[in-house]
Amino acid sequence: MKLKLLYSDLKSDLEVIEKELAVAVNSSSPLLNEASLHLLLAGGKRIRPVFVLLAAKFGNYSIESIKNVAVPIELIHMASLVHDDVIDDAETRRGRETVKAQWNNRVAMYTGDFLFAKAIEYITEVQNTYAHEVLSHTMIELCIGEIIQVEDKRFLDQTVRDYLRRIKRKTAILISASCELGAIASGTDAKTVRHLKLFGYYVGMSFQIIDDILDIVSTDEQLGKPAGSDLLQGNITLPVLYAKDEPAVAPLLHAMLEGTISATDQQNLLKAIRYSDGMTKAKQLSNIYLQKALNEVKQLPANSAKKSLQNIALFMSKRKF
Amino acid sequence: MKLKLLYSDLKSDLEVIEKELAVAVNSSSPLLNEASLHLLLAGGKRIRPVFVLLAAKFGNYSIESIKNVAVPIELIHMASLVHDDVIDDAETRRGRETVKAQWNNRVAMYTGDFLFAKAIEYITEVQNTYAHEVLSHTMIELCIGEIIQVEDKRFLDQTVRDYLRRIKRKTAILISASCELGAIASGTDAKTVRHLKLFGYYVGMSFQIIDDILDIVSTDEQLGKPAGSDLLQGNITLPVLYAKDEPAVAPLLHAMLEGTISATDQQNLLKAIRYSDGMTKAKQLSNIYLQKALNEVKQLPANSAKKSLQNIALFMSKRKF
Numbered sequence: 001m002k003l004k005l006l007y008s009d010l011k012s013d014l015e016v017i018e019k020e021l022a023v024a025v026n027s028s029s030p031l032l033n034e035a036s037l038h039l040l041l042a043g044g045k046r047i048r049p050v051f052v053l054l055a056a057k058f059g060n061y062s063i064e065s066i067k068n069v070a071v072p073i074e075l076i077h078m079a080s081l082v083h084d085d086v087i088d089d090a091e092t093r094r095g096r097e098t099v100k101a102q103w104n105n106r107v108a109m110y111t112g113d114f115l116f117a118k119a120i121e122y123i124t125e126v127q128n129t130y131a132h133e134v135l136s137h138t139m140i141e142l143c144i145g146e147i148i149q150v151e152d153k154r155f156l157d158q159t160v161r162d163y164l165r166r167i168k169r170k171t172a173i174l175i176s177a178s179c180e181l182g183a184i185a186s187g188t189d190a191k192t193v194r195h196l197k198l199f200g201y202y203v204g205m206s207f208q209i210i211d212d213i214l215d216i217v218s219t220d221e222q223l224g225k226p227a228g229s230d231l232l233q234g235n236i237t238l239p240v241l242y243a244k245d246e247p248a249v250a251p252l253l254h255a256m257l258e259g260t261i262s263a264t265d266q267q268n269l270l271k272a273i274r275y276s277d278g279m280t281k282a283k284q285l286s287n288i289y290l291q292k293a294l295n296e297v298k299q300l301p302a303n304s305a306k307k308s309l310q311n312i313a314l315f316m317s318k319r320k321f
Numbered sequence: 322m323k324l325k326l327l328y329s330d331l332k333s334d335l336e337v338i339e340k341e342l343a344v345a346v347n348s349s350s351p352l353l354n355e356a357s358l359h360l361l362l363a364g365g366k367r368i369r370p371v372f373v374l375l376a377a378k379f380g381n382y383s384i385e386s387i388k389n390v391a392v393p394i395e396l397i398h399m400a401s402l403v404h405d406d407v408i409d410d411a412e413t414r415r416g417r418e419t420v421k422a423q424w425n426n427r428v429a430m431y432t433g434d435f436l437f438a439k440a441i442e443y444i445t446e447v448q449n450t451y452a453h454e455v456l457s458h459t460m461i462e463l464c465i466g467e468i469i470q471v472e473d474k475r476f477l478d479q480t481v482r483d484y485l486r487r488i489k490r491k492t493a494i495l496i497s498a499s500c501e502l503g504a505i506a507s508g509t510d511a512k513t514v515r516h517l518k519l520f521g522y523y524v525g526m527s528f529q530i531i532d533d534i535l536d537i538v539s540t541d542e543q544l545g546k547p548a549g550s551d552l553l554q555g556n557i558t559l560p561v562l563y564a565k566d567e568p569a570v571a572p573l574l575h576a577m578l579e580g581t582i583s584a585t586d587q588q589n590l591l592k593a594i595r596y597s598d599g600m601t602k603a604k605q606l607s608n609i610y611l612q613k614a615l616n617e618v619k620q621l622p623a624n625s626a627k628k629s630l631q632n633i634a635l636f637m638s639k640r641k642f
Contacts, residue, residue: 027461032468083434086407087427103471106408109430110467113404113437117460120441124453132445132453139438140348146431147353150424 003045006311009304010053013063017049017070024071024118035099035111039078042096048073050312051175052182055196057305059186068126069181072119076139077174079115080146082108095224131184138177145169154234154257156244163238164205171211172204195296199309202293206317209286212237214319217274228270232256238285243278290317324366327632330625331374334384338370338391345392345439356420356432360399363417369394371633372496373503376517378626380507389447390502393440393456398495400436401463403429416545452505459498466490475555475578477565484559485526488533493525516617520630523614527638530607533558535640538595549591553577559606564599611638 007014025036052070053063084090085098086108092098100108116139123135148166152158179200183193214223215230216239226232231240234257243249252269255261261269273279293313300306328335346357373391374384405411406419407429413419421429437460444456469487473479500521504514535544536551537560547553552561555578564570573590576582582590594600614634621627 027465029465029468029472031472032465035468080434083430087430106471107468109404109408110464110471113401113433114461114464114468116434116437117457117464121454121457121461124450124457127450129445129448133442136438136442136445140435140442143431143435143438144348144350144353147350147356147428147435150427150431151350151352 003047003312003315006315007050007054007308009308010050013053013066014046014049016063017046017053017067017074020067020071021074024075024122025115027114031103031107032111032114035103035107036115038096038099038102039082039111039115042093044077044081046074047312047316048077048174048178051178051200051309052185054305054309054312055179055182055188055200056186057303058183058192058196058301059188061186065126066182066185068122069131069185070178072122072135073174073178073181075115075119075122076135076142079112079119080142082112082115086112092224126185128184131181134177134181134184138173141169141173145173149235152236154236156236156253156257158236158241160238160241163236163241167205167208167212168201171208172201175204175207176200192300195299199293199296199300199313202289202296203313203316206286206289206293206313209238209282209289210317210319213239213279213282213286216240216270216279228266231270231273232266239273239276239279239282241278242281243273243276246272246276246278248272249276249278286317290314293317324368324633324636327636328371328375328629330629331371334374334387335367335370337384338367338374338388338395341388341392342395345396345443346436348435352424352428353432353435356424356428357436359417359420359423360403360432360436363414365398365402367395368633368637369398369495369499372499372521372630373506375626375630375633376500376503376509376521377507378624379504379513379517379622380509382507386447387503387506389443390452390506391499393443394495394499394502396436396440396443397456397460397463400433400440401467403436404433407433413545447506449505452502455498455502455505459494462490462494466494470556473557475557477557477574477578479557479562481559481562484557484562488526488529489522492529492532493522496525496528497521513621516620520614520617520621520634523610523617524634524637527607527610527614527634530559530603530610531638531640534560534600534603534607537561537591537600549587552591552594553587560594560597560600560603562599563602564594564597567593567597567599569593570597570599607638611635614638 021040025040026033049070052073053066056066082099085093085100086105090098091101099111123132145166152162152166176197180193180197183196216228218227220227230237244253249272252265252272255265256269290313294310297306297310342361346361347354370391373394374387377387403420406414406421407426411419412422420432444453466487473483473487497518501514501518504517537549539548541548551558565574570593573586573593576586577590611634615631618627618631
């Protein structure tokens, strides 16, 4: 089943968001417009705006007010992607040239900064200072997550808890904020806001664990980038952490971290992790987060969005690449 | 006269801001703390917080509320510096190693993003949504200014107006916002806010023109970086723009833009601009902005800060390096 079918009843509202994103990135600089539109057209699943809209359905839904939350959330996501590309020196993303490849690092840097600033401008339209706090807090945690990823790189003595805290910041918080802010912006009651916020958090955790599993088990073609690239960059993800002491994994992993591994052994390392117990355990933990997410959905009031949230959670946690 | 003497009566309040900046950059990541503190200790003149405080003296001055404006303004300035260093591949700034030199680009990138986000968190404490708009608008214009600088690079057919619009965004708007936000945060009357905002704008314009003049006329030692480095990077500043058609300048300038200039001729180019009529004209325009700034000060109500604003404007526009 295609993701888009899961939220076909949001189609016209997602088009409003899409148009508003184009308005948001419009400026007096032709170069900035080109770079931003390039990013916008690269698309992406707009999964965060989908969460915003669905969460907003539990309150007084009005696309005109909800968009002031959905747009900044997506802008922050876009900004973080373009900044990642500068750092990772990435030439392509989702099969398209990156901004830094098509223009240069300077353009990519300030396009990212511009998108952050635009996000803030949009959220100020929401007459709820708590919503502003949620967004700035989310941005802060995102950045801390990125820095902690640097600190934890190549560091095998980290715990599963370290990993979970890191992906919470890197991924789960923004999805959680999407749900929370959508609900807040539509004046949803506090109890429902809390369930939606937790739902987003659990879905985000499950989603990132799956992402880290796919980095190891997928083919280059499925990922659109070399398989295992996270691992080869020294990011210690959950399957690696669980598998690190297995006899088939440990020597190769140490060789990789010491930079003495051959290209063939890199592939052997990926294969060893792929068939390790660590992989099974990682899948189990992802599934536990999925169940927690579904449990939050159950406690939501009945409405048309409830089933959609359930389906998207299942979809995101079951995807193959 | 030392700049610090000009605002000695702000000393204790500037210490409050300094302490608050240290609190602001504190996070759960030791690496981020180190990088941020490194930036903080690199210092700088804190001229923007000074403008915030002085402008606030025209209303109901309370350091506890004003700091929620002064801190984000300085954080945005710091963030833009650390991002500039990533792009310019700068190893030192103000004689200290940059964050990107001491750690790496990834740390510098996300330290900058973190500081932006922290700035936003602080301003949400100010119960005035117009203040939030001013800050996000300022951030947006700063980024557009940086991108336009890329567009205008090596482009000799630009007008003086193009240059002025660029430095307005790059420099004047943040100083203008410092004055405006300081005044707003202390509940200053609308007319005074307007004079202070304009004052900041004119001072910022004068300041940046002087900065661009100094890039050409100073020695490497005075600047702490190679003289003429802006020009050699292809940034067409006001003295260059005014001097570009002079016979002693034009051929060397074209050779530089085409990348066919020798090291000796680079020095000859700088010398030719230094002694050109363009240099005189640039100084004149800087002075016009200074006079406009002083004219705004004149129209402010009499108080202790009035004289300080006047002195700082004179100081900034008369500095030798």
